Amino acid sequence: MKAAVLVFPGSNCDRDMAVALRKSGADVTMVWHKETSLPEGLDVVGVPGGFSYGDYLRCGAIAANSPITRALKAHVERGGYAFGICNGFQVLTEAGLLPGALLRNAGLKYICKTTPLEVATTNSAYTADYTLGQTIGVPIAHHDGNFTADEATLDLLEAEDRVAFRYGDNPNGSARNIAGILSENRRVLGMMPHPERAFEAAHGNEDGKAFFSSLVSAVVPA
Amino acid sequence: MKARVNVMLKNGVLDPQGAAVRHALGAMGFEGVNDVRQGKVIELDVADGTTEESIKQMCEKLLANTVIESYTIELA
Numbered sequence: 001m002k003a004a005v006l007v008f009p010g011s012n013c014d015r016d017m018a019v020a021l022r023k024s025g026a027d028v029t030m031v032w033h034k035e036t037s038l039p040e041g042l043d044v045v046g047v048p049g050g051f052s053y054g055d056y057l058r059c060g061a062i063a064a065n066s067p068i069t070r071a072l073k074a075h076v077e078r079g080g081y082a083f084g085i086c087n088g089f090q091v092l093t094e095a096g097l098l099p100g101a102l103l104r105n106a107g108l109k110y111i112c113k114t115t116p117l118e119v120a121t122t123n124s125a126y127t128a129d130y131t132l133g134q135t136i137g138v139p140i141a142h143h144d145g146n147f148t149a150d151e152a153t154l155d156l157l158e159a160e161d162r163v164a165f166r167y168g169d170n171p172n173g174s175a176r177n178i179a180g181i182l183s184e185n186r187r188v189l190g191m192m193p194h195p196e197r198a199f200e201a202a203h204g205n206e207d208g209k210a211f212f213s214s215l216v217s218a219v220v221p222a
Numbered sequence: 223m224k225a226r227v228n229v230m231l232k233n234g235v236l237d238p239q240g241a242a243v244r245h246a247l248g249a250m251g252f253e254g255v256n257d258v259r260q261g262k263v264i265e266l267d268v269a270d271g272t273t274e275e276s277i278k279q280m281c282e283k284l285l286a287n288t289v290i291e292s293y294t295i296e297l298a
Contacts, residue, residue, distance in 0.1 A: 105238070
């Protein structure tokens, strides 16, 4: 599987994401934000966590309009896979590739801790190796992770089984405890928690490993 | 010419920062503050003749996230 990890000024989880993908068997290329095209024959694009462009204006807003993001949109329109973690999730919503938005945490504080997540669907390339309803522990580290969308959108996400993960103990005020969602074609995923930070024993737990193993085994080279 | 864009969270979107400011005002002894909404003002220095429509495009594409925010434009 060929994967690319986007790198914006201020990204800081890009290398962790690349390590998790590589150790899961993917061939990974890092792509700088000023590039205007993605590598040929690419299967998956990862949008990493961090503080792209200093979180100026709104988290993810400037990155959503950078040159490489136009190439990302074209990749997704062709049916390509893409996932965004933390700031990457914010970028994907700002780019219009996923619905909703991420507001300031309800408690106003930056939260950095391992939090329980419920696997809300296994019907996706990212969650197939989990079991439905399984509780996993995954670190969160964000100030703006309070997922919001209008009621009709939330109803639609639930009706179409597009909630990938829910918080077991809602840390940030997210609507309906939503921690991660899928696009209509189920190929684009965004989530605030960091599975790449729970990837190997040295991280304290390996509950994020199945996220990457699911992806690498589900995505057959095009 | 100058243009001023006011960006606010839409009505109905919870504003935790505004709520925190309201609580702080109450704690300081300012009574009767029923609600606080916090937004941002963006001042643009643009070429003479720039149309409101053009600034509207800037708002729609970048300056506001219309999923959660509304905006108004003042041309001066």
